[in-house]
Amino acid sequence: MPKVLISDALSETAVQIFRARGIDVEYAPELGKDRDRLIAAIGEFDGLAVRSATKASAPVIKAGKNLKVIGRAGIGVDNIDLPAATAAGVVVMNTPYGNAITTAEHAIALMFALARQIPQANESTHAGRWEKNRFMGVELYGKTLGIIGCGNIGSIVADRAIGMKMHVIAYDPFLTDGRAVELGVEKVELDELLKRADIISLHAPLTEQTRNILSAENIARTKKGVFIVNCARGGLIDEDALKDALDSGHVAGAGLDVFAVEPANEHPLFGHERVVATPHLGASTREAQENVAIQIAEQMADFLLRGAVTNALNMPSITAEEAPKLRPYIKLAENLGLFAGQLTETSIRAIEVVYAGAAAKLNTRPLTAAAVAGVLKPILSEVNVVNAPVIAKERGVAIAETYRDDAENFESVIRLRIVTERQDRAAAGALFGATPRIVNIKGVEMEAGFAPHMLYVTNEDKPGFIGALGQTLGAAGVNIATFNLGRSAPGADAIALIAVDEPVSEAVLARVRALPHVKQAKPLTFNGW
C-alpha cells in the first residue's frame, strides 16, 4: 500500500480521499516547519503533499528514498526544488486552477482596500476616532489597471476589473493577440504599462526574468500616485525601492500579500501608513482549500495507484483512462531501449523513436521518455521516465519522434534507432496482446519476447552453428527457455536471441565467443533493472 505524508495544513478532505483510495496517509503539518524532522521522516513515504510552508529542498528529496511524487496543493512550486526532484525521478505536480478565483478576488479586495483605505479607516473607527475627513478615497471606475502576467489569475482579475468598468492593459510576453481580444484587455509592453497604469497588479510567476520586475528604475517610470498590488510572489518587487517610493508619495499605496522572505514576521514595510499587508492569504478561502486538497489528493492517488500523470511540471501528462492502455506500450518502449542500451558501447548522439500504426495515435511523449530511460539505464542506474529526457539533453543526446500510419504486418510497431559515435543501431517491437515482443533487429526479422536473462549472439550463417551453441550452453548447465533466430538472407549474418533460465557467466560467454563463426555474444537482462 503506497504511503503519503501531508506536511502542511491541508483540508481534512485530502486525508479522507487518500484513505478512501486505499493509501496509507500521515497528516503531520508540523513537519513542514521542521526541516530536520521532515528529513528524518520522509524515507518511508511514496508521496509528499505540501502547500507553501514545506520546503521540499534537495536534501529532503534525497532523503526520500521511496519518494515518487510531490504534490503541491496550490500553484507556485518555488518551495520545491524542481531540478532536484527531476534528477531524482520524482514527479512534481500542482493544482493550477483550484485557487485561481480566490487569489484573483484577494487582489481585487486589496485594490478596494487601497482605494478606500479600508484597513486604516477600520482601525481608526474601532479606536473611536470618527475621522470622516481623513479618509478620502478614489473610485476604481474608469481607472486603468495594468496586469503584469495575464495567465489564469491575471485573466480572472482582468475579467472582474472589466466588470467594474476599469480599462485593463496587460503585459505578458506569452499573451497572444487573440487571447487579449478574447479577454477584452489591451496588450502592451512593460514600459507602456508602467507609464499608463493607475493600479498595477502582479500575477506572474517568480523567475529569473520576473525577479524585481518592479525594480527601482521601473517603479520610477510609473505614474505618480499609482497603487501596486502583489498577490503573486514577493521577489517580483524590489521592496527597498518600494518603501522609498511610498515614503516619497510617488506610490500612493501598496497591497501586499506576499513578501521576499516568508514567513515575514518583521518587515520594513510593516506599519507603513500606505501599506495594506496580508500574510500570504491569497489562496486562503474554504472553497479554494477544498478545491486544491481534493485535486492534489486525487492526482497523487491516480499517479500512485494507476500511473496517471496530471498537472505534472516535470513529466508529460497521462490521463487515468489512457494509463492502462499506455502501460504495455511503455513496457515495450522501455524494453527496446534496454535492448539497444545494453548493446551500445560508445557514446550516444541521437535516439529516434518511430511510432507506426495505432501507436502513432497514442500520447507518445511518455513512451519516448520510457525508451530513452531504457537506453540510459545500463549506463546510469538512477534514470527513469521523469529524468531521462533531461539527462539525455544534458548529455547532448538528440531525441526525435516520428510517426507513420502503416505498421505493415502489425497493428502497431515502435522502432528505436540509436546513433552512436561508431554506428547506427535499430530494433523494432510490437505488442502481442499486451505482451511486448521484439520483431526486428538491424533489419533482421525476429520474433522474441523479453526475458529476465537473455543471450544475444550474432554469427556468420553457417551450418552446424546452432547445434554447437546449444551444446555449449547445455554442457555448462544453462537451460534454454526460448531460442529465436533470424537472418536477412541465406549466408548473411544471423542473430540469435536466447532466453535462458539463469544469468550466463563470463566463463560460459567466453566459450560461446570462442565458437566458430561467432561475431558477438552479449548477455542481456530485462525487468531486473
Ligand SMILES: NC(=O)C1=CN([C@@H]2O[C@H](COP(=O)(O)OP(=O)(O)OC[C@H]3O[C@@H](n4cnc5c(N)ncnc54)[C@H](O)[C@@H]3O)[C@@H](O)[C@H]2O)C=CC1
Ligand atoms: N498569493 C497566493 O496565495 C497565491 C499566489 N499565486 C501565484 O500567482 C502567480 C500566478 O499564478 P497563475 O496565474 O496561476 O499562473 P499562470 O502560469 O497561469 O500565469 C502566469 C502568467 O505570467 C506570465 N509570465 C511569465 N513570465 C512573464 C514575464 N517575464 N513578464 C510578464 N508575464 C510573464 C505567463 O505567460 C503567464 O501567462 C504564481 O506566481 C503563483 O504562485 C497563486 C495562487 C495563490
Ligand SMILES: O=C(O)CCC(=O)C(=O)O
Ligand atoms: O497554499 C497557499 O496558501 C499558498 C498558495 C500559493 O501561493 C500558490 O498556490 O502559489
